[in-house]
Amino acid sequence: MNSNVRPESMARITTKELADAFIAEQVEAVRAQVGDKKVLLALSGGVDSSVVAALLIKAIGKQLVCVHVNHGLMRKGESENVIEVFKNGLDANLIYVDATDRFLDLLKDVSDPETKRKIIGKEFINVFADEARKLDGVSFLAQGTIYPDILESIKQAEGKKAVKSHHNVGGLPEDLQFELVEPVKLLFKDEVRVVGEALGLSHEMVYRQPFPGPGLGVRCLGAITRDRLHALREADAILREEFAKNGLAEKVWQYFVVVPDMKSVGVKDDSRYEGWPAIIRAVNTKDAMTATIEEISYEILYKITNRITAEVEGINRVLYDITPKPTGTIEWE
Numbered sequence: 001m002n003s004n005v006r007p008e009s010m011a012r013i014t015t016k017e018l019a020d021a022f023i024a025e026q027v028e029a030v031r032a033q034v035g036d037k038k039v040l041l042a043l044s045g046g047v048d049s050s051v052v053a054a055l056l057i058k059a060i061g062k063q064l065v066c067v068h069v070n071h072g073l074m075r076k077g078e079s080e081n082v083i084e085v086f087k088n089g090l091d092a093n094l095i096y097v098d099a100t101d102r103f104l105d106l107l108k109d110v111s112d113p114e115t116k117r118k119i120i121g122k123e124f125i126n127v128f129a130d131e132a133r134k135l136d137g138v139s140f141l142a143q144g145t146i147y148p149d150i151l152e153s154i155k156q157a158e159g160k161k162a163v164k165s166h167h168n169v170g171g172l173p174e175d176l177q178f179e180l181v182e183p184v185k186l187l188f189k190d191e192v193r194v195v196g197e198a199l200g201l202s203h204e205m206v207y208r209q210p211f212p213g214p215g216l217g218v219r220c221l222g223a224i225t226r227d228r229l230h231a232l233r234e235a236d237a238i239l240r241e242e243f244a245k246n247g248l249a250e251k252v253w254q255y256f257v258v259v260p261d262m263k264s265v266g267v268k269d270d271s272r273y274e275g276w277p278a279i280i281r282a283v284n285t286k287d288a289m290t291a292t293i294e295e296i297s298y299e300i301l302y303k304i305t306n307r308i309t310a311e312v313e314g315i316n317r318v319l320y321d322i323t324p325k326p327t328g329t330i331e332w333e
């Protein structure tokens with residue numbers, strides 16, 4: 001499947017049977033493309049890279065080398081989950097790189113959102129390239145490119161202006177040139193999910209909400225500090241837990257916590273308690289170009305507020321952002 005154009009005759013993959021047929025076809029195609037060579041994959045744990053990993057493990061087993069870069073901006077438990085699913089569950093050849101210090105040192109005192117994005121994107125390449133250089137005999141790079149990425153690139157090539165630079169990963173350095181393996185590049189997201197489930201990935205993993213490449217980096221507003229990042233991660237974990245318990249995780253398109261770089265005065269144990277606010281964002285959208293707000297019940301908001309303020313060190317208030325897109329964007333940065 002070398003063409004970047006989806007043939008009109010290609011059936012939409014909506015059932016397990018269609019997914020199985022697609023998988024069988026891709027397994028053969030990948031085997032024919034790579035032979036006995038090694039293939040490298042940056043495995044973030046997002047839907048697309050996870051489905052590509054599972055597909056390639058089926059096709060070429062240990063010839064696939066997955067690199068999971070923890071940039072220190074992952075949500076709580078996320079890197080551990082990648083290791084659990086792929087290394088322990090699927091016996092993947094997985095290299096785990098904890099690059100937290102590299103990223104957070106570079107981001108120290110950087111407050112401009114686009115500069116933060118650029119630093120994170122560039123350092124991601126550096127870390128990944130460092131790992132790639134340590135490996136012998138890798139000729140291919142697998143990517144979780146999907147059809148909307150291809151359509152988006154065409155739009156950008158036509159000169160349409162973007163509000164934010166969402167492209168997380170640029171090109172690899174000159175000395176690392178690989179042939180690309182992109183088995184899901186003609187699929188839409190809903191099809192990738194059906195293929196993922198047919199490959200045996202969990203429903204939870206395959207239907208997880210989108211998570212931006214720069215991760216919590218664009219939710220810890222302004223210059224990131226480790227203590228505020230920690231508070232954000234803990235508050236976000238509580239939000240996710242409560243959403244899951246209350247049936248909202250399946251229903252809401254994207255939900256997360258944002259922690260701004262400001263403190264307000266509060267009170268705890270009869271003493272002045274200055275803390276950051278945790279801002280809850282919960283949006284629904286079809287294509288992320290516009291978004292509406294999920295109307296969370298007062299009861300659930302109350303529970304989340306109580307838990308976050310009681311359990312998370314440094315947070316003394318919880319706010320609920322009811323701004324649709326436009327005028328807000330989904331992320332705050």
Ligand code: XMP
Nearest residue numbers: 164165166168210212213214288329330331
């Ligand atoms: P905005 O904030 O532009 O977000 O309304 C729209 C969707 O894009 C995600 N987003 C990003 N995804 N890298 C990404 O991979 C980024 O830098 C980035 N910024 C925003 C956001 O989470 C939402 O789903």
